[in-house]
Amino acid sequence: MFHSDLATFLGLDLKSGQQELTQGIGGPETTYVHEVALYLPGGPVKIRVAFKERLPLAGLLGMSGFFEFFKVTFDSDLKICEIERTHNA
Numbered sequence: 001m002f003h004s005d006l007a008t009f010l011g012l013d014l015k016s017g018q019q020e021l022t023q024g025i026g027g028p029e030t031t032y033v034h035e036v037a038l039y040l041p042g043g044p045v046k047i048r049v050a051f052k053e054r055l056p057l058a059g060l061l062g063m064s065g066f067f068e069f070f071k072v073t074f075d076s077d078l079k080i081c082e083i084e085r086t087h088n089a
Helices: 004-010
Strands: 018-024 027-040 044-051 070-075 080-085
Touching: 004 027, 004 044, 018 044
Parallel strands: none
Antiparallel strands: 018 027, 027 044, 070 080
């Protein structure tokens, strides 16, 4: 899920996406889902992305559609993040 400003930046018509109702801390809100390509080492991955107008951060990656295809390792000492593709997405 990403803030709706990113959809605008990518040239997407936010409200032309599939509408879904999501439930968060602030209650139910409408999100707009688009299929986009996320470019990572090993090639692009097509994912369904929900864009939300009132998201208090830049974005969230989820188990379904992202982490199910990648092993992600954070090394706080070196301040690096490694992403390894585990399945074809």
